[in-house]
Amino acid sequence: MAKIAELKKPDEVPKLTLRCDELARAMGISVISVRRLVKNTDIPKVRLPGSRVIIFPLAEVQEWLSRQVTKGGEANG
Numbered sequence: 001m002a003k004i005a006e007l008k009k010p011d012e013v014p015k016l017t018l019r020c021d022e023l024a025r026a027m028g029i030s031v032i033s034v035r036r037l038v039k040n041t042d043i044p045k046v047r048l049p050g051s052r053v054i055i056f057p058l059a060e061v062q063e064w065l066s067r068q069v070t071k072g073g074e075a076n077g
Contacts, residue, residue: 017056043064044060
């Protein structure tokens with residue numbers, strides 16, 4: 001997965017969160033697969049109040065992915 005520094009352009013503030021499409025690109029999976037992760041796992045996410053928008057805290061997602069690798073690739077929590 002891309003590191004925070006890899007996601008920013010020169011003179012741009014590093015991203016702390018990613019949208020669904022950005023996370024899909026960073027993980028190399030489809031947006032539909034990200035939505036499945038949201039529905040079926042404990043992937044770190046924040047639903048913005050008063051909307052259907054979900055954002056993903058980048059550092060927490062990276063930690064979550066590391067735990068999944070440690071568990072043998074299971075994405076169940």
